[in-house]
Amino acid sequence: MEIKSLPLATSVSNIEIQDFLYPIIALAALYLVTSTLYETLFATDIPKIKGIPQIPGAVPMFGHLLKLGEDHASVCEKWWRQYKQSVFQIKLGNTRAVVVNSFEDAKQILLAHQNALIDRPKLYTFHGVISSTQGFTIGSSPWDESCKNKRKATGVALGRPALRNYYPMFDLESYCILRDLHRDSQGGMVEISVRPYIQRYALNTTLTLCYGIRMDNVYDELLREILYVGSAISLLRSASENLQDYVPLLRYLPNNEKNRRSKELRERRDKYLAHLLDKVKENIKAGTDKPCIAAAILKDDESKLSNVEVNSICLSLVSGGFETIPGTLTSCIGSLSTKEGQIFQEKAYDDICRHYPNIADAWEDCYKQESVPYVNAIVKEAGRFYTVSAMSLPRKTVSEVTFKGAKIPAKTMVLINAQAANHDVDHFGSDASIFNPDRWMEDDHTEKKLNGLGHHSFGAGARACSGQYIAQRLLYSALIRIITSYKIVASETEPPNTDYVDYNQFKTALVAIPRDFKVKLIPRNPEQLDELLAESEVRTSDFYR
Numbered sequence: 001m002e003i004k005s006l007p008l009a010t011s012v013s014n015i016e017i018q019d020f021l022y023p024i025i026a027l028a029a030l031y032l033v034t035s036t037l038y039e040t041l042f043a044t045d046i047p048k049i050k051g052i053p054q055i056p057g058a059v060p061m062f063g064h065l066l067k068l069g070e071d072h073a074s075v076c077e078k079w080w081r082q083y084k085q086s087v088f089q090i091k092l093g094n095t096r097a098v099v100v101n102s103f104e105d106a107k108q109i110l111l112a113h114q115n116a117l118i119d120r121p122k123l124y125t126f127h128g129v130i131s132s133t134q135g136f137t138i139g140s141s142p143w144d145e146s147c148k149n150k151r152k153a154t155g156v157a158l159g160r161p162a163l164r165n166y167y168p169m170f171d172l173e174s175y176c177i178l179r180d181l182h183r184d185s186q187g188g189m190v191e192i193s194v195r196p197y198i199q200r201y202a203l204n205t206t207l208t209l210c211y212g213i214r215m216d217n218v219y220d221e222l223l224r225e226i227l228y229v230g231s232a233i234s235l236l237r238s239a240s241e242n243l244q245d246y247v248p249l250l251r252y253l254p255n256n257e258k259n260r261r262s263k264e265l266r267e268r269r270d271k272y273l274a275h276l277l278d279k280v281k282e283n284i285k286a287g288t289d290k291p292c293i294a295a296a297i298l299k300d301d302e303s304k305l306s307n308v309e310v311n312s313i314c315l316s317l318v319s320g321g322f323e324t325i326p327g328t329l330t331s332c333i334g335s336l337s338t339k340e341g342q343i344f345q346e347k348a349y350d351d352i353c354r355h356y357p358n359i360a361d362a363w364e365d366c367y368k369q370e371s372v373p374y375v376n377a378i379v380k381e382a383g384r385f386y387t388v389s390a391m392s393l394p395r396k397t398v399s400e401v402t403f404k405g406a407k408i409p410a411k412t413m414v415l416i417n418a419q420a421a422n423h424d425v426d427h428f429g430s431d432a433s434i435f436n437p438d439r440w441m442e443d444d445h446t447e448k449k450l451n452g453l454g455h456h457s458f459g460a461g462a463r464a465c466s467g468q469y470i471a472q473r474l475l476y477s478a479l480i481r482i483i484t485s486y487k488i489v490a491s492e493t494e495p496p497n498t499d500y501v502d503y504n505q506f507k508t509a510l511v512a513i514p515r516d517f518k519v520k521l522i523p524r525n526p527e528q529l530d531e532l533l534a535e536s537e538v539r540t541s542d543f544y545r
């Protein structure tokens with residue numbers, strides 16, 4: 001009996017268990033589906049932050065991404081004025097970000113909370129795919145021991161005291177701009193586009209610094225490959241171009257074009273990085289290596305830096321300068337070439353003549369010190385007006401930040417709208433949207449004393465631009481030499497676009513690429529220019545050539 005009754009008892013208890021279990025399983029499944037749906041459509045890494053207004057109109061899954069369109073800086077600048085809030089929060093897909101717009105707020109958060117804002121966010125496309133072989137550049141590294149070591153090494157190489165080591169390089173590279181402009185503009189008969197000459201200037205400077213290697217030809221194959229790959233990678237770093245960074249579902253779409261493109265660019269970049277480093281190693285072996293960062297680290301047995309870190313440092317410097325300097329200097333020349341800009345050229349020329357007894361002295365001194373106030377004013381105005389990295393580089397909090405009464409939690413993305421801060425009428429006055437170097441000058445031909453930060457184009461605080469001193473010197477010495485050689489006049493058929501937003505042809509890229517334009521270069525004094533070029537040719541002839 002007992003044996004017979006057993007299956008009955010078992011089936012009864014099975015039915016009871018099933019009755020009990022099925023609703024639980026159904027509830028769990030419902031919970032799972034709802035929570036996954038909620039996570040996918042609405043949730044963000046950081047919950048809504050109390051005390052900081054959120055821009056209305058976020059849509060499921062994408063948040064504000066679609067509303068931000070291609071030009072995040074201009075849309076955020078508009079939201080600031082529309083909602084009268086300089087600091088607000090937005091949803092970039094599944095990532096919450098705090099955006100800071102006004103000059104004072106940006107300065108305050110970066111300087112008063114330096115340590116809390118020392119981190120950078122990791123992004124799927126750039127960090128996960130492109131940087132998987134050579135490590136992250138410094139500008140994209142989260143704050144860790146390796147980033148600290150790399151930043152320290154670049155701090156030494158790019159600090160103010162180190163600039164004197166690069167005088168021969170500044171001299172040679174700025175001479176090469178003038179040499180080739182002179183050859184190609186044919187005494188003002190041929191209108192030219194100045195950007196290729198300035199691209200070579202910027203790239204050669206960092207290549208010499210990193211690898212002791214330079215290229216003399218503006219259209220050198222390796223030079224163009226580095227510029228092409230670097231620009232294409234810059235596009236893959238921007239939020240607007242990479243929705244998959246913030247909407248993870250998009251990563252799983254079949255035939256993911258972004259991933260394919262990223263891998264292709266990574267392979268091309270790895271190839272030239274290996275080529276450059278191998279060249280340095282060969283030169284060290286042969287005893288023919290030139291002083292440079294890579295050789296110094298490779299020869300230093302005590303160095304704690306690995307090959308990947310050496311590559312990462314060099315990559316940081318090469319990518320740090322090759323678009324920012326051409327973007328700023330090319331656009332500045334565009335502004336100087338206009339009718340109003342020609343007045344600034346004359347003021348700069350007069351100021352140079354006031355400071356030096358002759359132009360040859362100005363040419364020889366320009367790479368050693370920045371002593372002509374009006375040229376410094378042009379450099380500052382070009383940096384401010386053409387904010388080439390409009391949304392700066394993203395930051396991430398490492399600890400809670402109390403800002404304007406709100407508590408921004410650790411691990412929150414913070415975006416500084418440098419373009420908005422640099423054109424803030426409350427700070428720069430009602431003519432903030434006009435290119436005007438005079439704003440940096442006193443009436444007595446001296447520079448206005450700065451109360452801390454002049455503009456936001458180099459960032460500020462613990463992760464500010466490591467290359468700002470070298471960048472300023474490069475802009476200054478090129479301008480001194482160009483302004484003393486030529487009157488720059490805009491082409492009538494291909495004039496520059498001097499709007500502080502629209503000058504940039506690719507709003508989605510991390511660094512602006514100015515629209516093409518041409519200028520006429522009319523020699524101020526042809527005989528004197530020939531002499532200056534001949535002297536420079538002799539002076540620079542044995543440096544790295």
Ligand code: HEM
Pocket residue numbers: 138139140141151154158206316317318320321324325328388389392393394456457458459460461462463464465466467468470471
């Ligand atoms: C006009 C020229 C330049 C501009 C406008 C510029 C702008 C910037 C900006 C906005 C940042 C981020 C700052 C922040 O987060 O607060 C940055 C970082 C950086 N820049 Fe520049 N830069 C320029 C030239 C250079 C040059 C010539 C180099 C190297 C030779 C360089 C190397 C770096 C590095 C290594 C970082 C990363 C710093 C870090 O994350 O710790 N930059 N730059």
